[in-house]
Amino acid sequence: MELLVAIAIGALTASGVYLMLRQRSFPVILGLSLLSYAVNLFIFAAGRLAPELPPIITKTAAGYTDPLPQALVLTAIVISFGMTAVLVIMAIGAFLTSGDDRVSTGDAEEEA
Amino acid sequence: MSHLIIAPILLPAVLAGVMVLLRGSLAVQRALSLLGTLALCAIAVRIAQEAGTPQAYFLGNWPAPFGIALLADRLSALMLMLTSGLALVVLIHVLSTDWDRRGKHFHTLFLFQLMGLNGAFLTADAFNLFVFFEVLLIASYGLMVHGGGRERLRAGVQYVAFNLLGSSLFLIALATIYSTTGTLNMADLAAKLPDLPADNTALVRVAAVLLMVVFAVKAAMVPLQFWLPATYANAPAPVAALFAVMTKVGAYALIRFGTLVFPTDLPATGTLIQSLMQPAALATMAVGAIGVLGSRDLPRLVAFSALGSMGTLLLAIAAFTPAATAAGLYYLVHSTLAMAALFLISDITPHRRDGLIAALYMAAAVAMAGMPPLSGFVGKLLVMDALRDNAPVAWSFILLSSLLTILGLARLGSGLFWKAEEPERALSRTAPFAPLASALCIAALGALTLGAGPVMAWATQTAAGLYAPTAYIEAIQLQGVNQ
Structure with missing residues (x-):
């Protein structure tokens, strides 16, 4: 399972970085979203992968998985969701005011 | 446990919420915003008076490291005072030039920005630091595109994308640290990292460098500075002036983590961070100076001079000695105020170029370049004095970049103020108090020069506290496995 999760994180990161460029x-926005998925999986895996173990205290549990990374992931998901929404709005604004959705600013166009 | 410590975070958060409800009446918003910022200044001074011994605040009274702790020591108090003072000046400029009429929700975003900044300076938990980084960033995105416009929106998209990437790296670093140490409380990290098993040191080194990369993005260290010139040059001038303290958040985090969590005597990381930071800081200085020389308009020039002064500051931090850090802290206060003064002046020059504005520009330029008699000279002298060990390289970079900055500022200033062209439209009739805020900045720089002795004494004590973090760790009162 470790190998599968590692490959998944690696593939998401690689596609995210490629799209970012x-x-x-x-x-770019798609790439950032993929990257944030990769990061979320990575944080989740930071508490070690422990299948079929509860994160909260029960009487019958054989062992526990670390609940803190799950809480951290929740925060990270909420924040990255909000940030992506802001970025989408700003990209739409830039597209509507300038007529195209290139990322570069004026000086880069002058040089080109 | 004094509840005052959480006030710099709670007060702007509550006020910002109230602002959204009051969006109909700008006058009430302005009054509340001004009162709130004044109150923040008073709170910051009060916290600074008690910060001699670090004061901890436990949210929900959960003991550390299980709950989130805030901690006010001298460094946090210094940054709080700087932030609220700068915010006051920026707000005066905004009110005197009607910037808040050019878009919606200026005051809400402004207060959220202050909340994020204050939180980042106060928190004693690495994940909480990430959260406050995001709070201040999301507010800064709104402020950055305040007033709209094609170039501004495009620069805004770049800025957001760059920072989102930085946030992802931050999270990866935090997850790596958590997986090796099982904690994210900074004091707990400082207590646990020295006893780390040898097979985990490689992971911690990776995490340490990733964290430093994130802070370097915030501090605009070369080669991660690409977002800064476009963002600062295209942001509304008062917002750019407020952003002067945003790069300092990166510098603050570098100081905090470099002295508390990854000190140079930690076996796992050693002088790794130091050896990476030093050449990068020198390159930052060089890029800033060359950029100043090549700028054709004032906002861009100020953005590059900001980069150059970050280089000087980062070089002082990278030495990681108490003397250099103290000098760096003095220079940090100076460069924030000088940068803000120049940005505020750059907002007035398109409309008004009389003798008063020219004199203010000259004073700000003298301060920024580091010429006597203003505090830039004192700051650079202190930094150079503290870097005697590395004198041939450090001194030549500081002196040469200062020379280039002087040339750039003088050339652009003479072109700006001695040209026969009339300014686009007269602002003096509608905004008679426009130069007030920049004059206040210059006055603060003058006070910083005259009061260099007491300020430096405070900075020396701050640095001494940073390099003997026992008091900081004890204030957090770690529970459980640590005892």
Whole structure:
């Protein structure tokens, strides 16, 4: 299972970074979302992978999984969701005011 | 346990909520915003008076490291005072030039920004630091695009994307640290990291460098500075002036983690961070100075001079000695105020270029470049004095970059104020008090020069506390496995 999770995190990160390097804002936003999924999985795995164990105290439990990373992941999900929403709104604003969704600013265009 | 410690976070949070309800009447918003910022200044001074011994505050009275703790020591208090003082000046400028009429919710975002900044300076928990980083960033996104416009929105998108990437790295670093140590409380980390099993040191080194990369993004250290010039040059000028303290959040976090969590005598990381930071700081200084020389308009020039002064500050921090950190703290206060003064002046120059504005520009430029008699000279002298060990490299970089900054500021200033062209439109009739805020900044710089002795004494005590973190760790009163 460790190997599968590691491959999943690696694949998400690689696709996220690749999309981040595109020149238009839509792929950049997609890349950032993929990257935040990878990060969330990574935080989740930081508490060690323990299948079928409860995170809260019960009388019958054989053992416990670490609940703190799960709480951290919740915070991280909420924050990355909010941030992505802000980025989408700003990208739409930039697209509507300038007519295209290139990421570069004016000076880069002058040089090109 | 004094409840005053949480006030710098709670007060702006509550006021910001009230602002949303009051969006119909700008006059009430302005009055509340001004009162709130004044109260923050008073609270910060009060906290500073008691910060001689670190004061902890446990949220919900949960003992550390299980709950979240806030901690006010001298460094936090210094940053709180700087933030609230700067906020007051920026707010005066906003009120005197009507910037808050150019878009919605300026005061709400402004207060949320202050909440995030204050929280980041007070928290004693690494994950909580991440949360406050996000609070201050999300407010800064709104402030950055305040007033709108094509270039501003595009620069805003770049800024957000860059910072989202930084946040992802931050989380990866925190998860790595948690998986090796099982805690994210800074004092607990400081207590646990020295006894780390040898097979985990590689992971901790990776996490330490990742954390430093994140803080370097915030502090705009080369090669992670690309967001800064476009953001600062395109942001509304008063917002850019407030952002002067945002790069200092990165510097603060570098100091805090570099002295408390990853000190240079920690076996796992050793001088790794120091050896990475020093060349990067030198490069930051060089890029800033060359950028100043190559800028054609004032906002861009100020943005690059901000970069250059961050380079000087980071070089002082990278030495990780008490003397250099004390000098760095003095320079940190100075460079924040000088940067803010220049940004505020750059907001007035398109409309008004009379003798008063020219004199203010000259004073701010003298301070920024580090010429006598203002505090830039004192600050740079202190930094150079503290870096005697590395004198050939450090001194030549500081002196050469100062020379280039002087050249750039003088060239742009003479072009700006001695040209026969008339300013676009007269602002002096509608905003007679526009130069007040920048004059206040210059006055503060003058006070910092005259009071260099007491300020430096405070900074020396702060640095001494940072390099002997026992008091900090004891104030957190770690429970459970640590006893």
